[in-house]
Amino acid sequence: MQALFRDIWTHLDQQADEDGDGVITAQEWVKMWTEQDKMWKELKNEENATMMPDWLEKYAEYKFNLYDRAADGHIDIEEFEYILSEFGISPKDAKAAFMMFSQSNEKKVDLEYFKELVLEYYSSDDEAALGNFINGVLDFSSFSADMAGVKH
DSSP, rough: OHHHHHHHHHHHHHHTTTTTOOOOHHHHHHHHHHHHHHHHHHHSSOOHHHHHHHHHHHHHHHHHHHTTTTTTEOOOHHHHHHHHHTTTOOOOHHHHHHHHHHHTTSEEEEEHHHOOOOOOOOHOOOOOOGGGGGSSSSOOOHHHHHHOOOOO
């Protein structure tokens, strides 16, 4: 696991540290994510709508395996509630979030679908996008208020 996160950070660091000085400024960080967002939007207009960077695919697989406690190839509501409770998300919010992205438990949350949700989480501008609920957060108003002061 440590190697996974080191690899992810190395990739993001290489992308973001535009001047190569070993320090990532807020401007470099925002620029990197802005460019990533632009790339995802361009991909959405092509056949590669589900293509994701290697680092994000590895992270999605890690997160899926974290949620899939029974290792049966899909995430169920009990697994999701249990894991999110470890991160301070209430069972009520976790259940509501799961019901949203599993479409009232009609959609099986397997690895392929979870990857779609992760990509949507990172690339969608739509606050109601199902991928936005994979972390159990239901209210983005405080996040939006926090981001209001960030210059792009």
